[in-house]
Amino acid sequence: MAEPIRVVVSGAAGRMGETVCGAVEAADGLELAARADPALDAPLEETLAGGDVMVDFSTPESAAENVKQAVNAGVHAVVGTTGFDLEQLRSDVESAEGEAKCLVAPNFAVGAVLMMDFSRRAAEHMPEAEIIELHHDQKKDAPSGTAKRTAELIRDAGGNVHEPIHSVRLPGFVAHQEVIFGGEGQTLSIRHDTTDRSSFMPGVVLAVRGVAEMPERFAVGLENVL
Numbered sequence: 001m002a003e004p005i006r007v008v009v010s011g012a013a014g015r016m017g018e019t020v021c022g023a024v025e026a027a028d029g030l031e032l033a034a035r036a037d038p039a040l041d042a043p044l045e046e047t048l049a050g051g052d053v054m055v056d057f058s059t060p061e062s063a064a065e066n067v068k069q070a071v072n073a074g075v076h077a078v079v080g081t082t083g084f085d086l087e088q089l090r091s092d093v094e095s096a097e098g099e100a101k102c103l104v105a106p107n108f109a110v111g112a113v114l115m116m117d118f119s120r121r122a123a124e125h126m127p128e129a130e131i132i133e134l135h136h137d138q139k140k141d142a143p144s145g146t147a148k149r150t151a152e153l154i155r156d157a158g159g160n161v162h163e164p165i166h167s168v169r170l171p172g173f174v175a176h177q178e179v180i181f182g183g184e185g186q187t188l189s190i191r192h193d194t195t196d197r198s199s200f201m202p203g204v205v206l207a208v209r210g211v212a213e214m215p216e217r218f219a220v221g222l223e224n225v226l
């Protein structure tokens with residue numbers, strides 16, 4: 001039997017991190033090697049040696065540094081944290097020694113990946129668009145990484161996303177986004193709702209299994225391992 005992929009979860013004490021630890025423990029062929037989080041008194045650098053892949057759901061301030069530590073230690077990185085500079089991280093990963101790779105996905109829910117893809121296609125025919133994203137009130141960044149990525153995809157397809165992106169932060173929400181396209185005498189709304197953090201887990205497990213096989217060292221979007 002193949003050796004299990006050993007996974008270090010960074011941000012393991014957080015809402016997402018705890019859910020990821022459970023998903024890794026439940027997944028065939030994956031082994032939870034360590035839970036890293038300052039809140040658990042378990043710094044990442046002390047846990048990386050036992051890992052093949054690090055999964056990071058931490059904070060916008062710490063994610064890039066965590067990825068650099070992992071990649072420099074020869075550990076692949078799967079990153080869900082949002083709200084930091086991806087282009088800087090791309091150049092850091094691509095210039096790092098060794099061959100460790102990094103996949104960043106602003107959204108691991110398959111429905112959200114489809115919402116982004118459908119939005120890109122809609123923009124080719126109905127270019128005028130607005131994005132409304134709604135999240136729980138503990139979320140640190142606004143607009144969300146998913147909304148920024150959707151706007152980028154719409155612009156690349158020739159669409160015109162109106163500024164600003166509307167960000168709603170209220171208790172009761174988990175993660176939701178509606179993209180509205182307006183045309184003459186008609187509108188088209190594409191909406192995705194995450195009602196439970198378990199929605200992200202199949203995507204995270206897929207990314208852990210696929211990150212080492214990516215053709216590039218750095219990629220953005222779950223579609224790179226689908």
Ligand SMILES: NC(=O)c1ccc[n+]([C@@H]2O[C@H](COP(=O)([O-])OP(=O)(O)OC[C@H]3O[C@@H](n4cnc5c(N)ncnc54)[C@H](O)[C@@H]3O)[C@@H](O)[C@H]2O)c1
Nearest residue numbers: 011013014015016039057058062080081082105106107108
């Ligand atoms: N990509 C996705 O599909 C997706 C889905 C949901 C949330 N997110 C993002 O994931 C991130 C985490 O969200 P959350 O709701 O779990 O937040 P959270 O505040 O519940 O958890 C963050 C955890 O990170 C820990 N932390 C702080 N500094 C750290 C460091 N230097 N190294 C490691 N861990 C550190 C904190 O102690 C905390 O336990 C956010 O950026 C959020 O936007 C992404």
